[in-house]
Amino acid sequence: MVFKKLLGALGVGGPSVDTVLPPGAALPGGPLSGEVRLRGGGSDATIDRITLLLVARVEVEGQEEESEGTVVLDRFTVGGGFRLTAESEPTVPFTVTLPWETPITELHGQHLGPVLGIRTELEIAGARDKGDLDALAVGPLPAQEAILEAFGQLGYGFKSADLELGHIRGTGQQLPCYQEIEILPPAGHAHAVNEIEVTFLASPGGLEVVIEADKRAGLFTEGHDTVHRFTASHHTASQPEWNERVDGWLKEVVAGHAAYAAPSPYGEHHGEHHGGHHGEHRRSGPGAGAVVAGVAAGVAVGVVGGMVAAEVVDEIGDAFEGDEDEEGGEEG
Known part of the structure; x- marks a missing residue:
């Protein structure tokens, strides 16, 4: 015994x-x-x-x-x-x-x-x-899905998504990490922007949408990042309305200044330009242990509109392998 x-x-x-x-x-x-x-x-x-x-x-x-x-x-x-x-x-x-x-x-x-x-x-x-x-x-929540759908219908393509440890300044972020969804601009904006990173910060009262544009360098200028923050409610809107709204956000982000100050029926907040990177940690491509490039392998699958799933998650056990002892020190 x-x-x-x-x-x-x-x-x-x-x-x-x-x-x-x-x-x-x-x-x-x-x-x-x-x-x-x-x-x-x-x-x-x-x-x-x-x-x-x-x-x-x-x-x-x-x-x-x-x-x-x-x-x-x-x-x-x-x-x-x-x-x-x-x-x-x-x-x-x-x-x-x-x-x-x-x-x-x-x-x-x-x-x-x-x-x-x-x-x-x-x-x-x-x-x-x-x-x-x-x-x-x-x-995604309905508003998040509608926004991603709008990106696709506006010609933007999905590149990757990852989680970054750190906080975004000036937001109501609660968790110790934030998600960045990388999307590629259509041909009409490719001359001005390399890529756009989108972060959703949801709460019971609505949705914060942080959009960062990695701007291309010109002949006599250096490239730099511009960051804008917008807000939207969880209330349902038609997809054409979302498309128009997101298009306005993107034009503002690409232009690099607050050009769309009209009041919004969805509680949208315009023109918060931080002028620099929004997080405490700069993002990079996803880890090789977590995802594999599906587009390069010829297995791209349509997601919404013009967006495509470029990457696929590995087995859950492999992704967390070797990290059992790390969790205790980092809690939400």
Whole structure:
């Protein structure tokens, strides 16, 4: 019996856990339901706490080079305080609410690049056991989808999307990282802009849209970045209205000054020009361990309008491999 207890403390013959998430994509700020399926080990154990961790693969920019790591965006206690008998198989259902700023991982079923997961952590006798990791798919809110659709219909093409560790100055950002969606301009704007980076910061009250344009250098001028911030509500609008609105944003961004100051029925905020990079960390291309270039391989798939999915997410286990010990120091 003593030997059995020792093995259980070492995780040998101890309880096992399997968290099951529903099919389909969750939404930022929306509910996520599922169940934690436990199986008792060779001896009884007291489950002090069952915790779900929302984890994300992020890029971290250093002074000389960039690296990748895992950050905890949120954590939820979904059960605990009960005795798990040997070989028993209880199920703990749960419903939690995802943060409003949860990054988007897919659009119309096509992967965009960011890798999110739900890690299940059992606390037994004060010791924590990270027993399960499940991929989490997150789709866009209606306003986010309409804005991305507008980019596509205006001739912009999707390049990549990633998560950057850091905060965007002058915004209401809550999470320790932010998502950047890189899009390429159509031919009509390619002479002025290399690419555009879009960040969504959602909240219950609406949507902040941060747009950064990487401007091309001219014959006698250096290239530079211009950053603008706009706001929109979650209220439904027709796609033509969104197309017109986003077109106005883009013209302002490309021009580099506030040229569209008309009041907006959607609560839009114009003309906040930061004149420099908006984040504490400069972004770069996604890590090779997280995505593969689908366009180069000839497997580009249409996403919305003129946008194409250029990259596909690797297996969730591979993406988070080797980062189990990094999560504790970076919490949402």
